[in-house]
Amino acid sequence: MATIRDVAKKANVHSSTVSRVFSGNLSISEATRERVFAAAKELGFWPNAIARSLSTQRTNTIGIVIPHIFEGFFNDSFFPQLMRGMLEASYKKGFRLIVGGCENYEDEIDQIKQIMASSQADGIIVMSSRLDVDTVGELQNHNTPFVLIGHPPSGENQGIAWVDADNQKATQEAVQYLIDLGHKKIAFVGGDPENLTSQEREKSFNTTLDLAGIPRDPNLVHHGFFDESGGFNSVARMLKLGENSPTAFYAANDLMAVGIIRALKKNNIRVPEDISVIGTNNAPISEYAQPAISTVDVPYAKMAGKAVEMLIEKIEQGEMSQTNFTLECSLVLRDSTAEFQN
Amino acid sequence: MATIRDVAKKANVHSSTVSRVFSGNLSISEATRERVFAAAKELGFWPNAIARSLSTQRTNTIGIVIPHIFEGFFNDSFFPQLMRGMLEASYKKGFRLIVGGCENYEDEIDQIKQIMASSQADGIIVMSSRLDVDTVGELQNHNTPFVLIGHPPSGENQGIAWVDADNQKATQEAVQYLIDLGHKKIAFVGGDPENLTSQEREKSFNTTLDLAGIPRDPNLVHHGFFDESGGFNSVARMLKLGENSPTAFYAANDLMAVGIIRALKKNNIRVPEDISVIGTNNAPISEYAQPAISTVDVPYAKMAGKAVEMLIEKIEQGEMSQTNFTLECSLVLRDSTAEFQN
DNA sequence: CTGAAAGCGCTTACAG
DNA sequence: CTGAAAGCGCTTACAG
Numbered sequence A, B: 001m002a003t004i005r006d007v008a009k010k011a012n013v014h015s016s017t018v019s020r021v022f023s024g025n026l027s028i029s030e031a032t033r034e035r036v037f038a039a040a041k042e043l044g045f046w047p048n049a050i051a052r053s054l055s056t057q058r059t060n061t062i063g064i065v066i067p068h069i070f071e072g073f074f075n076d077s078f079f080p081q082l083m084r085g086m087l088e089a090s091y092k093k094g095f096r097l098i099v100g101g102c103e104n105y106e107d108e109i110d111q112i113k114q115i116m117a118s119s120q121a122d123g124i125i126v127m128s129s130r131l132d133v134d135t136v137g138e139l140q141n142h143n144t145p146f147v148l149i150g151h152p153p154s155g156e157n158q159g160i161a162w163v164d165a166d167n168q169k170a171t172q173e174a175v176q177y178l179i180d181l182g183h184k185k186i187a188f189v190g191g192d193p194e195n196l197t198s199q200e201r202e203k204s205f206n207t208t209l210d211l212a213g214i215p216r217d218p219n220l221v222h223h224g225f226f227d228e229s230g231g232f233n234s235v236a237r238m239l240k241l242g243e244n245s246p247t248a249f250y251a252a253n254d255l256m257a258v259g260i261i262r263a264l265k266k267n268n269i270r271v272p273e274d275i276s277v278i279g280t281n282n283a284p285i286s287e288y289a290q291p292a293i294s295t296v297d298v299p300y301a302k303m304a305g306k307a308v309e310m311l312i313e314k315i316e317q318g319e320m321s322q323t324n325f326t327l328e329c330s331l332v333l334r335d336s337t338a339e340f341q342n
Numbered sequence C, D: 001c002t003g004a005a006a007g008c009g010c011t012t013a014c015a016g
Helices: A004-011 A015-022 A030-043 A049-056 A078-092 A105-117 A133-140 A167-180 A196-211 A228-239 A254-266 A284-288 A300-317 B004-011 B015-022 B030-043 B049-056 B078-092 B105-117 B133-140 B167-180 B196-211 B228-239 B254-266 B284-288 B300-317
Strands: A061-065 A096-100 A123-126 A146-149 A161-165 A186-190 A221-223 A248-251 A276-278 A295-297 A324-327 A330-332 B061-065 B096-100 B123-126 B146-149 B161-165 B186-190 B221-223 B248-251 B276-278 B295-297 B324-327 B330-332
Touching: A004 A015, A004 A030, A015 A030, A049 B049, A061 A078, A061 A105, A061 A300, A078 A096, A078 A300, A078 B078, A096 A105, A105 A123, A105 A133, A123 A300, A146 A300, A161 A167, A161 A300, A167 A186, A167 A196, A167 A248, A167 A276, A167 A295, A167 A330, A186 A196, A186 A228, A221 A228, A228 A248, A228 A254, A248 A254, A254 A276, A254 A284, A284 B284, A300 A324, B004 B015, B004 B030, B015 B030, B061 B078, B061 B105, B061 B300, B078 B096, B078 B300, B096 B105, B105 B123, B105 B133, B123 B300, B146 B300, B161 B167, B161 B300, B167 B186, B167 B196, B167 B248, B167 B276, B167 B295, B167 B330, B186 B196, B186 B228, B221 B228, B228 B248, B228 B254, B248 B254, B254 B276, B254 B284, B300 B324
Parallel strands: A061 A096, A061 A123, A123 A146, A146 A161, A161 A324, A186 A221, A186 A248, A248 A276, B061 B096, B061 B123, B123 B146, B146 B161, B161 B324, B186 B221, B186 B248, B248 B276
Antiparallel strands: A096 B096, A295 A330, B295 B330
């Protein structure tokens, strides 16, 4: 590849002049500029981004590490929409994404640190949903700014930047909706209990029951894998409860809701006539499932876009005008929920 | 951030020694190595990847530019699974992905060239499905190796590397399946007619009809947007055909199939009793739709993984042992197809 | 408006 | 096994 010096020689200027032309520096005479561009074109020259980065200490790149590589993670709307939001926002600002994989939670943190330490990105979006206070502290020891997507770890908020959905409110609305339909025995089907978002939702679930004066029943709480099997398995367990079995299910994602519905159908239980089911995420399948699933729309793309914008603000201005955002979810009512019939 | 020189000073060695330790160079005494690591740890040192890249002319990074940023593109299984395959394969080989967006086809090509010219990636995966021979030629003028995912442009194959699904065969099987069910009036609902994959499928569709001695009917060919509306609109048109209207639909993706089914239901036409529908991609919704949609499973993740492996082989060995691969699809039979009833 | 030079933080061929 | 030096391809403060 041609370098700045090759162009300089051909255009009869010093290499610093070529550099100035390509970095958009104004103090260049039109004549010189044209000569340089002509020479560059002839040689097929384009500035080497790596060399520029080394010199300017800026990569115009934002890092992320993908927490899971299994198929379902890319089929749920959660991750792809997050990705879309990040991509769109960074593209608009002239940034690119550098994305890495990982094998497990430990590795995820290692990879994040590595991207930070190796100066490959000007900032990082951290998607991990099970960060603890210590780990966040470690990340803060690096100079690389980062924004967390999801629930920040409890403990003192050490000035960590984050954007999250209002899971507390969303869960409350969903559960309250079931309560308003007359349901009292409501099952909570959550995912990984170490997942901070899951925890927040469960807490909100409990509080909503409390406020309605409905006693909590530990038998109606199930933690499973974030997919159809997770939902399916919860039903087997709950149906054994006899008269204490639930009349409504609240599921942590739509795939789990699909699993629940499937398991119920298998037991000749009708949805929503006999049992109501409400999901989370508003994934495409929730719309096409039979019955179409009532669910909570979580604005993942918007969250991710916001996180990127915050990060870029920090990178370019040195500071974020606001360090955290909570975005609203909305209840999407479809056909999987109905009034309780006794 | 600490540099190699800070570590050198603290460990009482020359910076080149520190460099050797961190690049895994063997000719370092155990004692020195330990001293260097200790000093590095104390200073929180990690090699600057940018500087290393400038020096070695290797970034251990693979570039891609995402052709579309609209929501549906991230909800279909096509793109997310492609992404998953690339991510998994590159992670395994110690590479990361650098991903950029674009606004339209022209911009897409520009962005690809820019990544190539600026040496930000050691190689690029090109996903564009409407590349022409000239554009490929331009890309080949750069030193950066690339692998095309999808159908290579027709014309002389100028040594371009690609991996594609066997769309010809997949379409043939799907259409032949409908023919075997007794259907003779089969509609082709394709996407963007400039999309090379679409073209290949349409060609195969026609050939299959020809071989079965079924006359082609141009009225039964529709090109629409790659989403529900695309499918939906095709039905409105085809139903006007009266006795020449189709008894079966072949759709270019599952979202279109869903749109077709929805439009048919709206017209009180039963699927599959009255009309059969077959989709493409085996997206999650195809499984959950009502009726569950018969479709063609295309191994996107595998294709993408293969492309990345080829690229890395080229980057590391200087050559690919094989420059193109065609992967098999498979017909997934579900409930949207049935025997033709007259 | 432009040139000459130092520097960004590494790697590596050359010596010893 | 280790050091000294040149080089990767840019940018930018300093002069003029």
